[in-house]
Amino acid sequence: MTLYRQLFTWMLAIFFLLIIAVTGIELNTTRNFLLTQQTAEVNNTINSMGLALAPYLESDDKVATESVINALFDGGFYQEVRLRMLSDGSEIIRQYPVTVDGVPDWYIGLDLFPVITEERTFTSGWLQLAEVVVVSHPGFAYKEMWSATIQLGVWIGILFAIAMFIIGLQLSRSLRPLALITNRAKDIAQNKFGEPIPLPPTSELKTVVKAINQMSKQLEDYFEQQAKEADRLREHAYRDAVSGLGNRSFFVGQLKSWLAESAVGGLVMAKVDLITDTYQNQGFEKGDSLVSQFAKKLNTTITDADYTASRISKDEFVILAPNGTNEDMRMIGESLLAIVTDMQQDPMGISPPKVAIGLVVNGAGNRDASVLLAQADNALTQARNDPNHPISMLDQAANDSSMGRQQWKSLILDAIAHDWFVFKFQPASSSDKSVLHQEVFSAIERGDEYFGAAHFLGAVEQLELGESFDRYVVSHMIGKLIDDPKMGPIAINLTQSSVTDASFIRWLTSVMQKNRALAGRLFFEIPESVFVRYPDHVGLLTEQAHRFHFGFGVDNYGRNFQSLDYLNKFKPSYVKIDFAYTSNLDDEAQTHVLASICRTAHNLNITTIATRVETEAQLNKLSELFVNGFQGFIFEKKVEHHG
Known part of the structure; x- marks a missing residue:
């Protein structure tokens, strides 16, 4: 029971007892008055009867005596009148059937008023003439008492209703600061920090509110400092200080992650001789300024959320483009060439571009990083053979990855229309092997042809088919969850184009609203970018996911070099750590960064999940670094669901 209800109940109970006591006293006073009135009325009636009968009793006129009795007692609240003549012993008896209208039997059964019996002897001088007995009936008293009870009951009800309203209103006003304190305490327990609570007028609560506000601010500052510390460690380990891009370690981690996942896409390597010349001829300050300028322009050329750029030496830059096609690679290469040409400040266009750009398009076959980098070096060497257009491409793609955009579009739309998609589920488990959720992986099966998600997801984004694809997957998975109540929780990856599409957000909101019962069984995974x-x-x-209590996670957690304080803003259910942070757990610097970014999420009650965990040694090492969820071969139980 809440404090409000407890106080409200006790105050109403006390008020009710007081008003019942006052009512009891008032009713008892009314009863005593009516009883006294009834007794006095009987006495007055007998006295009047004696005066009226005296002449007729002396003359022994029985007819006149009987007439007087009838006149006096007809219509009154009397049960019986008995008159005995002492001269001859004769009696005149009158009994009256008295009924009480409008008073319930149970009320009369309370026996509030006793029957009053009065006896009197009429005399003339010393001569006794007659004896009379009058038995009253309390009907009038009950009628008046019932009327008074009804009136008091109505007034009690009105007063009680008014009292409930006033007590409830005043208690709400008085306890509002306490309710704010309680809600803020709940928010703090969930690491949610908002605006300070306004100070209440009550001195006792004012002290508590000040303490809560101060504690909330200190915790918020602590988490912000922790996130900034994680950012500093991450930048020191993986970010190039001059360009702001990823460094060689970051690139190697991303390259390993990409090759382990799909290896479908491309790599752009650019050696910018303009930067080398600037360092040699104009000094480090000018050289660093040019690097920073080039990096900013480079970032503007990267529109895909999965593409990452790194600076791997003084004048070498690489762009990793998962799922990138030949056309994509050429567009990036031409953009880089245009950037360097523009930075050379050669209005006449006489000087050749001081850059060499090598492009490599990789198929699903090559998963060797050293081979891919060697191919990129070869492409750079070949690029220098054409000084006026120093771009060269090595195309190692084959089969499906060389399909054109329209072919991919046709395949994806046909797969949605004809249910060619199949789904696999990979569990994310805690260290004790209990399943947190299962991640959904999509593939296309068309006859004997099989296209994994890594082959077509890039085309989904580039062709802006994300909304249609995600609607299909979400609808399909909701149908499976409804059909199988024991299934789940499952996590569905959403594409960037869907999350940034207003119509998809409206559609998904309506889906969550209609399927609130699935809130604990369905998660949505969104890229960190x-x-x-x-x-x-x-x-x-x-916001809508929180509203309908659907969980969501962050994919590629830590990949982007922006502050991690977005976690506190959006409050995801879990984060899936980017493989670059877990690829080399023997590197002490890397483990420090991993522990730092995981601690940031852990302290906000956000589950941290590592992927591609293959051995018990990896599991044990990650468990020491604030990682509490794992995906990989040692947990995987392959279960296929065909659409």
Whole structure:
């Protein structure tokens, strides 16, 4: 029971007891008055009867005596009148059937008024003439008493209703600061920090509110400092200080992650001789300024959320483009060439571009990082053979990855229309092997042809088919959850184009509203880059997810070099750590960064999940670094659901 209800109940109970006591006293006073009135009326009636009968009793006129009795007692509240003549012993008896209208039998059964019996002897001088007995009936008293009870009951009800309203209103006003304190305490327990609570007028609560506000601010500052510390460690380990891009360690981690996942896409390597010349001829300050300028322009060329850029040496830059096609690679190469040409400040266009750009398009076959980097070096060497257009491409793609955009579009739309999609589920488990959720992986089966998600997801984003694809997957999975109550929880990856699409957000909101019963069994996984680049769009979606109690997670946690304080803003259910942080657990610097970014999430009660956990040694090491969820071979139980 809440404090409000407890106080409200006790105050009403006390008020009720007081008003019942006052009512009891008032009713008892009314009863005593009516009883006294009834007794006096009987006495007055007998006295009047004696005066009226005296002449007739002396003359022994029985007829006149009987007439007087009839006149006196007809219509009154009397049960019986008995008159005995002492001269001859004769009696005159009158009995009256008295009924009480409008008074319930149970009320009369309370026996509030006794029957009053009065006896009197009429005399003339010393001569006794007659004896009379009058038995009253309390009907009038009951009638008046019932009327008084009804009136008091109505007034008691009105007063009680008014008292309930006033007590409830006053208690609400008095306890409002306490309710704010309680809600803020709940928020603090969930690491949610808002505006300070206004100080209440009550001196006792004012002290408590000040303490709560101070504690909330200190905790918020602590988490912000912790997030900033994690950012500093991460930047020191993985970010190039001059360009703001990822460094060689970051690139190697991303390259390993990509090759382990799909290896479908491309790699752009650019050696910018303009930067080398600037360092040699104009000094480090000018050289660093040029690097920073080039990095900013480079970032503007990267529109895909999965693409990452790194600076791997003084004048070498790489762009990793998962799912990128030949056309995508050429567009990036031409953009880089245009950037360097523009920075050379050669209005006449006489000087050749001081850059060499090597492009490599990789198929699903090559998963060797050293081979891929060697191919990129070869492409750079070949690029220098054409000084005026120093771009060269090595295309190692084959089969499905060389399909054109329209072919991919046709395949994906046909797969949605004809249910060619199949789904696999990979569990994310805690260290004790209990399943947190199962992640949904999509693939296309068309006859004997099989296309994994890594082959077509890039085309989904590039062709802006994310909304149609995600609607299909979400609808399909909801149908499976409804059909199988024991299934779940499951996590569905959403594409960037869906999360940033207003119509998809409206559709998903209506789906969550209609399927509230699935709230604990369905999660949505959103890339970290969307939280960083499109906070307003993703905020609309996550707000509705919180509203209907659907969980959501962050994919590629830590990949982007923006502050991690977005976690406190959006409050995801879990984060899936980018593989770059878990690929080399023997590196002490990397484990420090991993522990720091995981601690940031852990302290906000957010589950941290590591992927591609293959051995018990990895599991034990990660468990020491604030990682509490794992995906990988040692947990995987392959279960296929065909659409």
